[in-house]
Amino acid sequence: HGGVNTPGGWLGRFLRARPGIRVGPLSAVAFGKSMPECLRGAPSATALQSLDDFSLGSNIGQFIEQLESLYSRWGKDVALQSAGMDTIKAVRRIEKLDRKSYQPENGAEYGDHPFSRGLSQVAQLIKAKVGLDVASVDLNGWDSHWAQDMLMDQLIPELSQGLQAFYRDLGRKWMETVSVVVMTEFGRRLYMNSSLGTDHGRGSVMFVMGGGVKGGRVLGDWKGLKDDVLEGRGDLPVTTNYRNVLVPILERHGAHDLSGVFLEYELSPLLL
Incomplete structure (x- = not known):
């Protein structure tokens, strides 16, 4: 979130903060059982468990013809007609995916x-x-x-394998235009x-990779794990506002005025 009184999620606000960039039916896609909070308030967003859920059956040709006929009747409403045609194009492209x-x-x-299947479908x-x-x-x-070592033994390889495959699959050509951010809702205590x-x-x-990111570095003010630098009963102090990590990425992708994305905060973007 941008703050307690900020409406919507940060990705939803980002999609609204790019002047002159049209939002289509597949501008925002979430792979999972529900829409994540970060996309709340987006002008357009779709939640899927799999691309296989996105299908119009065997009569897609007839269905698209009917859609085209319907939207052509709204010639005076340019915005509606444009949105309709964007939807048709997106449906056609997805139906052509093998x-x-x-x-x-x-x-x-x-x-x-x-996780890997989701990233694979994002790549597609x-x-x-x-x-x-x-x-x-x-x-x-x-x-x-509970049993944190058992959970980590499973989750860390899944995260690593998924990210590595996604990066390799897209290759330098595509990754130059893509930014990947790995983040969580909250941290863990030390003890x-x-x-x-x-x-x-x-x-x-947080982890970031992709276009505009100089990799192989650890950024932030690491104070160590001694008791005198912890907060309260074993809390690691927050030394980098996560918004400052996101700012250069959002700017790279078209949001030049972030006052409507992260309200109530004085931002100091991190040099990625």
Whole structure:
């Protein structure tokens, strides 16, 4: 969120903050069971568990003809006619995707788990040029109140494999125009609880990769793990506002005035 009194999610506000950039039916896609909070308030957003959910059946040709006929009657309403035609183009492009036999490029190997499958489908949408501006893919299960080592042993390889495959699949050509942000809603505390896990905390970590990012670096004011630098009972201090990580990425993708995206905050963008 941008702040307590800020309406909508930060990606939703971002999509509204790009002057002259038209939002299409597939400008924002979330792969998961529900729409994430970050996309709340977006002018257009779609939640899918799989691209296979996006199908109009065997009569798609007839259906599109009827849509074209319907929207052609609204010639005086340019905005409505334009939105309708954008929708038709997006449907046609998705229907042409060979989703089940998709072959990743450059030797990329996605894992057989929801996170990798979601990233694979994002890559397909990018390559199909359906007008995708933002995509959200969830990797759940990090709320490690118990047996944290067992959870991490499964989740970290899933995250790593998915990101590596996505980067390799898109290659330099596509990745130059794509920015990937890995972030979470909250951090963890430093000290283990009685269930061999950790409880909710403040400090956390973000990962970024893609166009405009100089990789191989760790950014931020790392103060260590000694008790005298912790806050309260084992909380890592927040030294970098996550908004300052997002600012240069959003600016790179068309939002030059972020006063409507992150309200109530004085921003100091991080040099990525």
